[in-house]
Amino acid sequence: FKGFAMKKLNETGWVEKEVPECGPLDAIIKPTCVSPCTSDIHTVWEGAIGDRKDMVLGHEAVGEVVEVGNLVQNFKPGDKVIIPAITPDWDDEAAQRGFPSQTMEPLGGWKFSNFKDGVFGERFHVNLADANLAHMPDGLSDEGACMLVDMWSTGMMGSENADIPLGGSVLVIGIGAVGLSAIAGAKLLGAGRLLAAGTRPISVKVAKEYGATDIINYKEGPIDEQVRELTDGAGVDSVIIAGGNLENTWKEAISSAKAGGTVSNVNYLSGADNVLIPRVEWGCGMSNINIKNGLCPGGRVRMERLADLALFGRQDPELLVTHKFEGLDKIEDALYLMKEKPKDLIKPVVMLDLD
Ligand code: NAD
Ligand code: ZN
Numbered sequence: 088f089k090g091f092a093m094k095k096l097n098e099t100g101w102v103e104k105e106v107p108e109c110g111p112l113d114a115i116i117k118p119t120c121v122s123p124c125t126s127d128i129h130t131v132w133e134g135a136i137g138d139r140k141d142m143v144l145g146h147e148a149v150g151e152v153v154e155v156g157n158l159v160q161n162f163k164p165g166d167k168v169i170i171p172a173i174t175p176d177w178d179d180e181a182a183q184r185g186f187p188s189q190t191m192e193p194l195g196g197w198k199f200s201n202f203k204d205g206v207f208g209e210r211f212h213v214n215l216a217d218a219n220l221a222h223m224p225d226g227l228s229d230e231g232a233c234m235l236v237d238m239w240s241t242g243m244m245g246s247e248n249a250d251i252p253l254g255g256s257v258l259v260i261g262i263g264a265v266g267l268s269a270i271a272g273a274k275l276l277g278a279g280r281l282l283a284a285g286t287r288p289i290s291v292k293v294a295k296e297y298g299a300t301d302i303i304n305y306k307e308g309p310i311d312e313q314v315r316e317l318t319d320g321a322g323v324d325s326v327i328i329a330g331g332n333l334e335n336t337w338k339e340a341i342s343s344a345k346a347g348g349t350v351s352n353v354n355y356l357s358g359a360d361n362v363l364i365p366r367v368e369w370g371c372g373m374s375n376i377n378i379k380n381g382l383c384p385g386g387r388v389r390m391e392r393l394a395d396l397a398l399f400g401r402q403d404p405e406l407l408v409t410h411k412f413e414g415l416d417k418i419e420d421a422l423y424l425m426k427e428k429p430k431d432l433i434k435p436v437v438m439l440d441l442d
Contacts, residue, residue, distance in 0.1 A: 090143035090208025091418045093131045093200075099422065102141050104204065107212040111156035114216035116170060118150040120229035121206050121418065122408075122436045123425040124172075124237055125263060126355050132426065135357040136201060144422065145207035146172040146199035149223065149232045152216075159216045167223035169394070170206065172237035173197050173385030174219040188382040196385055207418050209441050221390035226398050230411065230436045234264070234404035235393040238434065241353050241383040242268025242329060243393070246276050248379040249325035249351035254279040256323040258314055258343050259299070261330015262290040264407045264434045265353055267297055269327045271402045274298030278325075282317065284310045285330070289431050293406050309335070311342035311368075321345065328352040333359045342368040344376045352380040410435035 092102040109115045127144050129135040152166045162168065175182055179190035188196035198214070199205035213219050223232060242265045251257055257278040259269045262285030273281055274297065283299035285291060291302050303313045314323060322345040328336055333356060340350045341364060356362065369376060397404050409432050412421050421435040 088209035089415065090204060091145070091422070092141050092143045092207075093139050095140055096134050096138050097132055099131060099144070099419070102143065104143070104208070106210045107204070109154045109156050109212065110214070111158040112215050112217070113156045114152055114159060114162060114213045114220060115154040116148070116150040116168065116211055116213055117153050117209065117441050118148040118206050118211070118439055119167075120149045120233045120436055120438055121145050122147040122233050122434055123418075123422040125265070125425065127200060127422060128426050129355050129357050130200065133357045135355060142200065143204035143208045143211070144200045145205040145418070146197070147233055147237045148206035148211075149229045149236075152220070153210065155216055161217050162220055169221040169223055169232050169236060169390045170213060171219060171221070171240065171385035171390050172199065173383050174199070174214055175385055177215055177218045177386070187386060188384060194382055197382060209415065218387055219385065221387045221394070224394050224398060227394055228405060229438065230408045231397060231404040232394065233436055234407045234434065235390060235397070237383050238264040238407055239268045239271070239393050239396075239404055240385070240389055241265050243272030244381050244384055245269040245327040245329060245351050245353040246272030248349070248381055249273070249327050250349040250377070251276045251278050251325045253277040255325060256280040256282070256318065257325045257327065258282045258284065258310070258323045259327045259329060260284045260305075260310060260336055260340060261328065261354065262287070262294050263330055266327070266329030267293050267407060267433070269329050269353070270294055270299050271297040273325070273327070275396070275401060282314060282323065287430055289409060289433055293433065296406060297402065310339040314343040322348070324348050326350045328354045330354060333362060337362055338365045338368065341365055341376060346370065347375045349377045349379060352378070407434045408436050409433045412437040415439055415441065
């Protein structure tokens with residue numbers, strides 16, 4: 088099959104590969120809609136996970152089953168499916184301890200475009216199909232469903248980890264697709280005031296539609312100072328980091344949180360070796376400000392629940408889709424668009440009609 092790959096650090100290109108063997112519990116999928124992730128950009132151009140050779144990129148897809156192993160019970164060729172970005176080994180001990188995204192090794196549930204060929208090709212392989220695929224429900228579009236597999240799952244995990252009290256105040260730093268999903272999740276989890284730090288006009292618009300009550304322009308001064316000003320010095324109960332940098336963002340996050348609050352990170356950190364926690368603002372390490380983090384949750388149940396949020400009108404995933412391409416060769420354009428991040432972009436999708 089043909090796929091769009093990371094050839095090595097800082098280099099992408101098309102590759103030809105053999106369709107992987109379908110194990111007895113596995114499935115082979117033909118994608119019908121894919122989307123590039125900011126993480127693909129970190130992987131190729133920032134070397135965030137190290138070098139990779141000729142690895143097909145992409146981990147956000149909706150598709151059709153073309154083959155299943157003989158022990159797969161719930162899926163058959165022709166089924167329309169949602170494929171979570173994270174496909175854990177559900178029998179691993181980390182999964183049994185409640186951390187399926189970290190199976191086998193840290194971040195080990197993240198296989199596509201990390202240590203196995205991803206979804207930017209004519210075919211891809213899914214391990215443990217019964218646990219790692221979800222049936223595509225009626226009433227959800229391909230592009231909408233494609234926003235659930237990583238963007239909603241990650242962003243909403245960011246808000247779940249933020250321990251938002253009912254009516255509590257929340258700050259979301261970074262309002263790309265992940266931060267926007269964190270806003271949607273925070274609202275659904277009962278946030279009262281919901282502050283969002285970001286600038287892209289299209290993102291600001293969706294932030295408001297997803298539930299932000301205040302917009303902070305981080306280019307106009309430190310976020311924590313603006314938060315203190317808006318909240319009469321109080322700060323917020325919960326902070327979700329979904330963007331920013333290592334120089335300022337952690338300081339701004341900690342300094343925005345109330346004692347007893349939670350800082351929840353979903354940002355993929357790259358560009359320096361250390362994360363700087365401001366000592367005094369962190370109460371000299373005694374402020375009860377908790378720091379949490381996590382990798383996108385995967386699996387069938389997660390996808391079904393996120394789909395229900397869309398199907399039962401809680402929130403609309405399609406608001407994240409700003410650009411639509413058609414055809415396999417357009418995957419390259421979509422990835423480079425994600426790299427350039429023009430002001431009118433949140434997420435591009437590529438619609439596919441493969442043989
Ligand atoms: P994005 O680049 O679209 O959004 C990040 C936003 O942060 C941008 O709008 C950018 O303008 C803004 N920003 C830049 N500097 C800032 C600053 N100093 N303060 C505040 N905001 C600032 O990216 P995205 O697609 O929304 O993804 C966000 C992050 O989440 C990425 O690092 C991505 O790799 C990561 N991610 C993590 C997981 C996970 O499982 N934890 C999954 C998917 C993506
Ligand atoms: Zn991703």
